[in-house]
Amino acid sequence: xxxxxxxxxxxxxxxxxxxxxxxxxxxxxxxxxxxxxxxxxxxxxxxxxxxxxxxxxxxxxxxxxxxxxxxxxxxxxxxxxxxxxxxxxxxxxxxxxxxxxxxxxxxxxxxxxxxxxxxxxxxxxxxxxxxxxxxxxxxxxxxxxxxxxxxxxxxxxxxxxxxxxxxxxxxxxxxxxxxxxxxxxxxxxxxxxxxxxxxxxxxxxxxxxxxxxxxxxxxxxxxxxxxxxxxxxxxxxxxxxxxxxxxxxxxxxxxxxxxxxxxxxxxxxxxxxxxxxxxxxxxxxxxxxxxxxxxxxxxxxxxxxxxxxxxxxxxxxxxxxxxxxxxxxxxxxxxxxxxxxxxxxxxxxxxxxxxxxxxxxxxxxxxxxxxxxxxxxxxxxxxxxxxxxxxxxxxxxxxxxxxxxxxxxxxxxxxxxxxxxxxxxxx
Numbered sequence: 001x002x003x004x005x006x007x008x009x010x011x012x013x014x015x016x017x018x019x020x021x022x023x024x025x026x027x028x029x030x031x032x033x034x035x036x037x038x039x040x041x042x043x044x045x046x047x048x049x050x051x052x053x054x055x056x057x058x059x060x061x062x063x064x065x066x067x068x069x070x071x072x073x074x075x076x077x078x079x080x081x082x083x084x085x086x087x088x089x090x091x092x093x094x095x096x097x098x099x100x101x102x103x104x105x106x107x108x109x110x111x112x113x114x115x116x117x118x119x120x121x122x123x124x125x126x127x128x129x130x131x132x133x134x135x136x137x138x139x140x141x142x143x144x145x146x147x148x149x150x151x152x153x154x155x156x157x158x159x160x161x162x163x164x165x166x167x168x169x170x171x172x173x174x175x176x177x178x179x180x181x182x183x184x185x186x187x188x189x190x191x192x193x194x195x196x197x198x199x200x201x202x203x204x205x206x207x208x209x210x211x212x213x214x215x216x217x218x219x220x221x222x223x224x225x226x227x228x229x230x231x232x233x234x235x236x237x238x239x240x241x242x243x244x245x246x247x248x249x250x251x252x253x254x255x256x257x258x259x260x261x262x263x264x265x266x267x268x269x270x271x272x273x274x275x276x277x278x279x280x281x282x283x284x285x286x287x288x289x290x291x292x293x294x295x296x297x298x299x300x301x302x303x304x305x306x307x308x309x310x311x312x313x314x315x316x317x318x319x320x321x322x323x324x325x326x327x328x329x330x331x332x333x334x335x336x337x338x339x340x341x342x343x344x345x346x347x348x349x350x351x352x353x354x355x356x357x358x359x360x361x362x363x364x365x366x367x368x369x370x371x372x373x374x375x376x377x378x379x380x381x382x383x384x385x386x387x388x389x390x391x392x393x394x395x396x397x398x399x400x401x402x403x404x405x406x407x408x409x410x411x412x413x414x415x416x417x418x419x420x421x422x423x424x425x426x427x
């Protein structure tokens with residue numbers, strides 16, 4: 001007697017093998033860290049994550065159910081994100097940035113400024129803007145006594161919450177602006193259907209480019225999530241909300257400042273000059289409101305630690321010493337440092353000119369332009385790390401796995417931005 005066999009979608013087996021190859025590549029990448037990294041948290045993450053990725057690669061090839069990619073992604077998230085993060089948090093291990101955020105949160109709570117007046121070691125320097133200290137306040141309030149306090153107070157969990165919250169809100173904004181099937185003819189339509197965006201985002205979070213920093217430090221992830229949200233809001237024509245997201249990002253690290261120019265250019269090209277002015281003004285005023293109080297309390301330490309230290313011009317030498325082009329130039333002496341700075345400014349000017357002459361008209365174009373500018377900045381900065389390049393990589397990948405904004409023809413009328421449009425944050 002013949003039994004009915006469920007039909008497989010065309011190309012399903014091929015997609016499974018693609019997923020398997022991807023997880024195997026992630027496993028190979030993670031397995032390198034226990035062998036070559038001098039940092040204990042990196043070695044721990046690599047050992048645990050490599051096993052998680054291998055399990056995901058095997059799971060995607062198991063027969064039967066059609067949700068094999070989703071099942072393997074869940075296993076990769078558990079093995080490369082959740083498990084190593086919990087191990088590192090409970091053991092108190094992490095990169096030095098975790099301790100910096102905790103100390104700055106305590107200083108902010110007790111003295112109103114997250115900066116020590118006279119740091120004596122690199123570990124006492126706070127190279128972040130004041131809003132980053134807010135992520136360390138839970139540790140200052142809860143302390144580290146007891147398992148619940150250690151978990152709830154760890155800055156990595158709050159960094160992850162801001163990052164994932166930014167991605168979730170960005171997805172809601174873009175889903176509201178794009179048909180569910182991704183086949184509509186409206187202004188917004190992404191490179192993937194809206195219904196497929198969440199699985200793709202989950203795979204991005206499970207990948208080493210996000211999983212590693214999330215587990216060992218988390219410091220750049222809040223910035224990344226807020227920049228994704230700002231670009232999503234700009235592509236949806238929401239200038240005030242765009243400005244607020246930009247302000248939150250710009251008050252964390254000054255590396256977010258180039259995003260203001262990109263988001264404003266996207267608003268100007270798709271929603272008009274008035275919307276661009278609104279977004280820019282909101283971003284500037286919001287950043288000032290978040291950063292000025294601490295800056296007025298400790299202007300000298302803030303300039304020395306936030307600006308001079310990362311550029312290698314402070315009294316203490318930054319530990320950001322990966323052999324990138326700008327770092328190699330700066331090591332040649334004062335002339336090399338000025339040459340690296342000149343190249344950095346030239347790259348920034350080139351991106352600025354491109355925004356004026358050919359402004360981005362889609363989410364992907366804006367994300368690519370921002371990723372290009374940030375990538376050039378990290379490569380040419382007098383001091384930098386390979387890890388900084390994760391930010392532009394995530395921006396470029398994220399824009400391709402969510403329902404983004406289609407290019408708007410130059411002759412197309414500007415979309416409505418008034419009260420007659422529903423707020424996509426609440427759709």
